Amino acid sequence: MPEDASDLARRLADRAEAVCRHYLTNGRREGRYWLVGDSQNTPGRSLYVRLHDGGANGGNAGKWTDAATGEHGDLLDLIAAARQLSTLRDTLDEARAFLSLPRLDPPQRQLPAPTGSPEAARRLFAMARPIAGTLAETYLRSRGLTGLRGHPALRFHPRCYFRGDEDDPRDRVRDAWPALIAAVTDLAGTQTGAHRTWLDPSGRDKAPVSTPRRAMGHLLGHGVRFGVAQDVMAAGEGIETMLSLRTVLPTLPMVAALSANHLAALLLPPTLRRLYLARDKDAAGHAAVDALVERGRSDGIETFVVDPRQGDFNDDLRADGPQALARRVQDQLAAADVVRFLEATRAG
Structure with missing residues (x-):
């Protein structure tokens, strides 16, 4: 469960009875439990919600079970079922509204960077990881090059997209190959591009493609x-x-x-x-x-x-x-x- 969802579930559990009175209006309290027919607020006694913590072996507040169906969960699950919400985001928004918390703005969708642009190069380099213990290190070692683990200009991408051309036999072209990624920078150290060396999966040579080395960005x-x-x-x-x-x-x-x-x-x-x-x-x-x-x-x-x-x-x-x-x-x-x-x- 995402961290935000876990926090909301704990807040709801602290107010378990208020949640039940709001969403399960056809139920009623009996002792430590709220009883109702099911999670869609049908009258009855099959579903029970614990209203208070019961100690080491007594269960946690907010946990519920439907004895008729075997369904169970926390109060976020109960709210989703009661309001027939199909996504986690809608459920979290409903929970925040009940708790009088501000609704979070949806994350801004990152637009695709133009192919071959400096921004695309920066994103590729950011997605790659240091070369220590990777096929990139194996490849460089096969070329007599060692001691490069901590170099900031070099990274490894396990599945870097490769677009073949007419010189690549169809049975030899893959959508992606492992690759050594190098950052291209200007005199101020700002990344303007990236260089890719696609590698054979053994790490002992370059990938068997027509152009195993290509650069992108402003060079x-x-x-x-x-x-x-x-x-x-x-x-x-x-x-x-x-x-x-x-x-x-x-x-x-x-x-x-x-x-x-x-x-x-x-x-x-x-x-x-x-x-x-x-x-x-x-x-x-x-x-x-x-x-x-x-x-x-x-x-x-x-x-x-x-x-x-x-x-x-x-x-x-x-x-x-x-x-x-x-x-x-x-x-x-x-x-x-x-x-x-x-x-x-x-x-x-």
Whole structure:
């Protein structure tokens, strides 16, 4: 029983006789009970309502039983039957009226958010839960990424809606798949979008669909952020790329722009003095980094390009391990940032 209903039932029980006199006018009091024919106020003696608590074994005030039918309940049930009310809300409103309590306004129905809008992205992220112990954590671990349980930008949704297209065989498309959900935020930390990575139910890979990664909301200039950037920051395309760098640079603020085009358009903090750009080994990745290098340098920002050995830094992490990745990254950092951010140096 909802908390409000339980409270009203207790209030009614405190005034059990008054309730019976109001709703069961064809009954009468005999000792500790009110007797009437049934819950529809028929004259008789089959239904009895306890008017006072009877001690440890004597029953509670307001409880009633119809000996003829076996029906029983509390005074809220009795009011619903006597007034032939079909919903709990109507019953609660009737009880409040009897008790001279104000009637509660009905809850405002939340209107659907436009598909793909920032509001839809915020609602999706709010419905998801932290990744600890979920398939999202299993998936990230399979990519060599650990220690991410408490990160606020990452969540898990067990059944995230997926709309297939003509490239998805009908027997492979499901209405929903488990998904890793990442919040896309602006420079002020306001969520403007969300990124979904649909997962195979085993958690060992992405879902077997044509486009297992999709973003929604306002993305241009924004990204998935790991840490709050002030004077130094790293930026790149993919979430897994940046999380891989974060395994060896755990205190360096980073942002994943989610695509090459969005990386080229990334908005930079006004306090930024040094920028590291993780460059994927493809034409689009090179073009995006070149555009951001030019823009950063024109704004007086010292800019470094950091290259992986293979296609991206997650490929390096899985193939070579974190120690080899740390050595490769160390050679591409400013000397001050090696001491400040590199995990291997800090541990030593």
